[in-house]
Amino acid sequence: MGAPKQKWTAEEEAALKAGVLKHGPGKWRTILKDPEFSGVLCLRSNVDLKDKWRNMSVMANGWGSRERARLALKRMHQAPKHGESSTALTSASQSDEEIDDARPLAVSGGSSPVDGPKRSIMRLDNLIVEAINNLREPGGSNKTTIATYIEDQYWAPPNFKRILSAKLKHLAANGKLIKMKRKYRIAPTSSLSERRRNPSISLAGRRQGISLRTDRDDVSDLTKSQIDLELAKMRSMTPEEAAAAAAQAVAEAEAAMAEAEEAAREAEAAEADAEAAQAFAEAASKTLKGRSTPSMNMQMIHA
DNA sequence: CTAGGGGTAAAT
DNA sequence: ATTTACCCCTAG
Numbered sequence A: 001m002g003a004p005k006q007k008w009t010a011e012e013e014a015a016l017k018a019g020v021l022k023h024g025p026g027k028w029r030t031i032l033k034d035p036e037f038s039g040v041l042c043l044r045s046n047v048d049l050k051d052k053w054r055n056m057s058v059m060a061n062g063w064g065s066r067e068r069a070r071l072a073l074k075r076m077h078q079a080p081k082h083g084e085s086s087t088a089l090t091s092a093s094q095s096d097e098e099i100d101d102a103r104p105l106a107v108s109g110g111s112s113p114v115d116g117p118k119r120s121i122m123r124l125d126n127l128i129v130e131a132i133n134n135l136r137e138p139g140g141s142n143k144t145t146i147a148t149y150i151e152d153q154y155w156a157p158p159n160f161k162r163i164l165s166a167k168l169k170h171l172a173a174n175g176k177l178i179k180m181k182r183k184y185r186i187a188p189t190s191s192l193s194e195r196r197r198n199p200s201i202s203l204a205g206r207r208q209g210i211s212l213r214t215d216r217d218d219v220s221d222l223t224k225s226q227i228d229l230e231l232a233k234m235r236s237m238t239p240e241e242a243a244a245a246a247a248q249a250v251a252e253a254e255a256a257m258a259e260a261e262e263a264a265r266e267a268e269a270a271e272a273d274a275e276a277a278q279a280f281a282e283a284a285s286k287t288l289k290g291r292s293t294p295s296m297n298m299q300m301i302h303a
Numbered sequence B: 001c002t003a004g005g006g007g008t009a010a011a012t
Numbered sequence C: 001a002t003t004t005a006c007c008c009c010t011a012g
Helices: A010-023 A028-033 A035-041 A046-061 A065-077 A124-135 A143-153 A160-174 A224-236 A239-248 A253-266 A269-288
Strands: A177-180 A183-186
Touching: A010 A028, A010 A035, A010 A046, A010 A124, A028 A035, A028 A046, A124 A143, A124 A160, A124 A183, A143 A160, A160 A177, A160 A183
Parallel strands: none
Antiparallel strands: A177 A183
């Protein structure tokens, strides 16, 4: 009875992504056994990992197996009117876009053993959240610290700092982050409240709550509708999607980089995200081709 | 153990 | 009322 539900947190998602990135899709048991991730994922089962990954992949690539069937069925079932003859060309509209897809991840039995390439495309704002959460600095973390963390943990494009600045500013404007003095912290509205169903492990982290809204430094004032719109736009964009799009133009990425820089200078909403993803993908491609190794160091604290 | 199907409870 | 996504169940 009583388990209301159990939502996945950013840390868990990040850990899962990192785990898949390292060991490849499948191998849930391996990921779960990894000491680096077990600290965060010890409450989840391998099946949970699989399911979550499925959900995320489905969301990322468009529609997987279930969604399509369900949607089709629902559409069919939910067409009360319609009728007879004529009309003809029914569907055939969108459906199969067959995304080129950089890599279908979990799907397909191909599953190369060492599938996990270095493609560490992750949504920048998730990265930022992860950085702040993991740093756990009192009063928040400043831009430099966040940048250092991310650069340390993952690879970063040369103009990363600029993109990060834009992103940070944008997130603060959106209300997703609270900016105080020179430090950023996660906004209290971000649904960080209830915690695990298993209270036994006391896990040192998770300092939340306290809507410390002291300063009226305040972000720029955007209307609620505007914020909502931007958020919706951001949400519709997925890392894999962006990565696929970016990978396609990887040959011309060098030229795109210039544009990205310029765009990042102004940095507006999802557009900045897209450019950032492009830059990231470009860097990933270079790395993959045999450049310097990405320092994939995970150093989490797990007392 | 992993992949997939299905149900059902939360959120919009 | 519809959609989202968490969780359980079963087959390979």
